[in-house]
Amino acid sequence: MGLVLYNTLTHHKEPFRPMRPDSVGMYACGPTVYDFVHVGNARAAVVFDLLYRVLRRSYARVTYVRNITDVDDKIIDAAKRNGEAIESLTGRTEKAYQDHMAALGVLPPTVQPRATQHIAEMIAMIEALIAKGHAYVAHGTVLFHVPSDPTYGELSRQDREGMIAGARVDVAPYKRDPADFVLWKSLTADQPGWDSPWGRGRPGWHIECSAMADKYLGTTFDIHGGGQDLIFPHHENEIAQSRCAHEGAPLARYWVHNGFITMRGEKMAKSVGNVVTAHSLLQRHDGETIRLTLLSGHYRQGLDWTDEVVEQSKKALDRWYRAAGDAKAGEPDDEFLAALEDDLNTPLAIARLHGLADRALAGDTAAQPALKASAGVMGVLAKDAKAWFRGGATGTDEAEIEALIAQRAAAKKAKNYGEADRIRAALEAKNIVLEDTPKGTSWRRA
């Protein structure tokens, strides 16, 4: 079969063929580190992590680059508000991000470059753009001249008229064209910045991705990913900068964009005030539950975040852990893999996992290793079953639970079912569920 991906550039699903037979280069836009990421940011990370995992099955070398944006107005503002040094804020936020991603089963990318460590590369690219007539300097600020790139707008299918008609275009007086955007922003001496050929300043938003992608993946690479809201202007501008700096060579061959997380149908965003952070969710749910919820809908569709969908994912994982038992991972199921290779059709893949669980529960021992391995490709079912059902601190001592189970067994033997049910209810109140089997009573945390 082989992987098929929907390419935003062409609006079609296309068979994925890398530039080189055995290696793939992929870039995904990472976080701006000034605060905890929300579920929407987590979705992007999980989606591209899944793509990374799928690619690694078929290609010997996959280079996955995910940047860390550690220079930005929001960072400077947040640091000022906190009375904290910028490096302190970005350092501790990045640490939290790495921890949260690990909890969600997101593998570390091959490279996680930081913007502040690539200022020289950005300056070099800006100089090249000026030399080629695609950028100009105005009052210490360097701007990309959009009309100098005749193919501008290809990704978002926006023409310049459309852009300018948008109410929020900032038509600064020093711009030659309303659509021109900043490559290097001039700053006064007291603001955090770097020296450059155009004076003190800091890079514009888009240039870091172009410069770092060039450094780690080369002029043209295979896949570029990000959230749908980055299509315009961020990715459009990245494309323009890189192509113009590289004599027309395209930046990326496949563009992959994930849909949004919504709350009651509305986009999750700080400005709306409806964000749920990964941090807060991880305090209430296992990372696998959150990850499966994020993958429960197709990545290009919107996903409305509710307690119900999280609960459904929890139940699915309970069932799979029960079905897989202590089996070691074997080979993933072919139909499952085919679903993932069809543009990451995770809902269909999940249906396949349910099918494997059915077989495993019916006593097909071959289905257990297949279930474990298949779910593993999706980054879930990675723990052992006992840890899944009994893990998590609830403050109830396990010895105490066993003692109560023994008491209940005695009561049952004496046909004192009132007492037996009382003990069971008392444990249930502590979130402990008992299951009587022919081999005795077992327990799990709900």
Place this chain on the structure above:
RNA sequence: GGCCAGGUGGCGGAGUGGCUACGCAUCGGUCUGCAAAACCGAGUACACCGGUUCAAUUCCGGUCCUGGCCUCCA
């Protein structure tokens, strides 16, 4: 206004020109002291209006509605 996605059963959510998606919830049953888990069974869907077709939820056109982007944004 321009551009881009969508509207599937109580809910979540795939997919297909004719054949049960799947899951959650619900109802009935098996099992159980009763539960839990598991299993069996039940059921309902494809926004609306036209068109193409032997046949459309699936293709085409139109209408209505929802969400996103239009230089903060995953």
